[in-house]
Amino acid sequence: MTSQWPQHGGDLHYAQATFGKPPEAWQDLSTGISPWAYPVPPAPESVWQQLPGDLSPLINAAARYYGTEPSQLLAVPGSQYAIQRFPQAVAPGRVAIPEPGYREHAINWQKAGHHIFPYRHKEQLASLIESNAVDHAVVINPNNPTTEITEPALLEKWHHQLPGYLLVDEAFADTQPHLSSIARLPQCPRLFVLRSLGKFFGLAGLRLGFLIGSGKPTDQLRDSLDCWAINHPAIWLGTQALQNTQWQRQQRQRILLLEQQITRLLQQATSDSMAMHSAGLFITLTGNRSALYSLYEAFAQQGIFTRWCYNDQVSNNAWLRIGLPADNGERIAHALQNILQKIPQE
Ligand SMILES: Cc1ncc(COP(=O)(O)O)c(C=O)c1O
Known part of the structure; x- marks a missing residue:
């Protein structure tokens, strides 16, 4: 109909x-x-003229901003890059995905051959996990568009119950840092977090984001990136934006x-x-x-x-x-x- x-x-x-x-x-x-948007100062000519090189200033600034170790961070050209490729790094399985929620998650897990279990709110997700109906779960925190938030302690509990991966999309979490699950990474080896410089920093056109967490999916995404995937202006401006606490x-x-x-x-x-x-x-x-x-x-x-x-x-x-x-x-x-x-x- x-x-x-x-x-x-x-x-x-x-x-x-x-x-x-x-x-x-x-x-x-x-x-x-x-x-x-984060104000863009005049860039030195070298930023435009030279190929992007050392990522470590960006990674160190991101590690301080997100409160994690540099070794946990993979810079990507927008978190969308990771949304499209993370599902390909996971053997086909059953994955819980919020509906409504940023649709690119469902589209890309489906494309990679996974079976999607849509859930409307966190109570439904809890029952999918507790009944062993799913292997993996995607949580958008806060959810776009519903605004539902999920407490990091609950996410940690679900991580331990799930046999597979928990992917938490924190593209809109910068205004509520207490919502972040990044501090839980040391005790959650199958937890991965997505962050973006597109929303809070207003730099969607810069194409810069991070996959945070380590293991096979991060290794596979790292291998998929070409050596200049993060452009020089993104390294230069992203470093400043992440450092500028004022x-x-x-x-x-x-x-x-x-x-x-x-x-x-x-x-x-x-x-x-x-x-x-x-x-x-x-x-x-x-x-x-x-x-x-x-x-x-x-x-x-x-x-x-x-x-x-x-x-x-x-x-x-x-x-x-x-x-x-x-x-x-x-x-x-x-x-x-x-x-x-x-x-x-x-
Ligand atoms: C929830 C969510 N995650 C991730 C993205 C992708 O953002 P970006 O690729 O600019 O980091 C979007 C874009 O709208 C979004 O709404």
């Missing part, structure tokens, strides 16, 4: 084709990338303030049929499909593109993910004034 709602929102081309060109430029809040503190504070401000604004548009949760870099409304789709559509008609996710097969709920805007919420506030009367409040 085809539904009147799309399963997932697409990109800005999709928005333009579906809703038409807005009078002002699109405000793209569909990504969860910080509105403030900027990181400021970034955390302003993200928190903006998130609170946007949450307050969105409270006007929520109804009893919706819940609102934050993952730091994005806010997710969940609940009644029709009320949420009306809000998504009304925002899009005013040039604000948010992320729509509706999985028909799993539940009757939908998710609307809203990233943080660079204008302190001015356009959201204005749009809300215009659309509030039109939203069916259920």
Whole structure:
């Protein structure tokens, strides 16, 4: 049966084709990338002119930032690189994957010949693990788009119960460092963690991330990387961003303030049929499909593109993910004034 709602929102081309060109430029809040990127100072010519060489400054800076040993870190050209290749380094098995969750995980485990067991929330994952239904598990912490968080102690417990690997995607964990499982690596040999410089540091175009943890999958990924896979500007800028603790503190504070401000604004548009949760870099409304789709559509008609996710097969709920805007919420506030009367409040 085809539904009147799309399963997932697409990109800005999709928005333009579906809703038409807005009078002002699109405000793209569909990504969860910080509105403030790490400021890029003028790069020495050698950074552009010379091939990338020594990775150790980057690895040492990352080890301090993530609180681990350099030997645990593999730099990759974006955590997506590891998402695509990690499943190929694992013998085909049964893997638990969050749905909804960043879809690239399911796509790539499936492509590598694994049998996927989707789970909707951590209680379902716990029962899959406890009933020995799966060999491996992927956890996105906090989850994108649901914002569900999983405590590191629980992840450690699951690691010990699983016969295979536990892959924890912490692409959005920088605003909540206490959520990280990296400190558990010494006692968890089959735990692997993914980190990204694309979200909190706002450097998605730099293509830099890390696979953290050691063992066969890391060795196989290391072998798959060509010798210049991490480009010279990424080594140079990534090292500075990971070392700059003052900027990181400021970034955390302003993200928190903006998130609170946007949450307050969105409270006007929520109804009893919706819940609102934050993952730091994005806010997710969940609940009644029709009320949420009306809000998504009304925002899009005013040039604000948010992320729509509706999985028909799993539940009757939908998710609307809203990233943080660079204008302190001015356009959201204005749009809300215009659309509030039109939203069916259920
Ligand atoms: C949960 C999650 N993990 C990983 C990625 C990949 O990010 P990157 O390859 O830029 O590190 C994304 C991108 O949207 C994501 O949402």
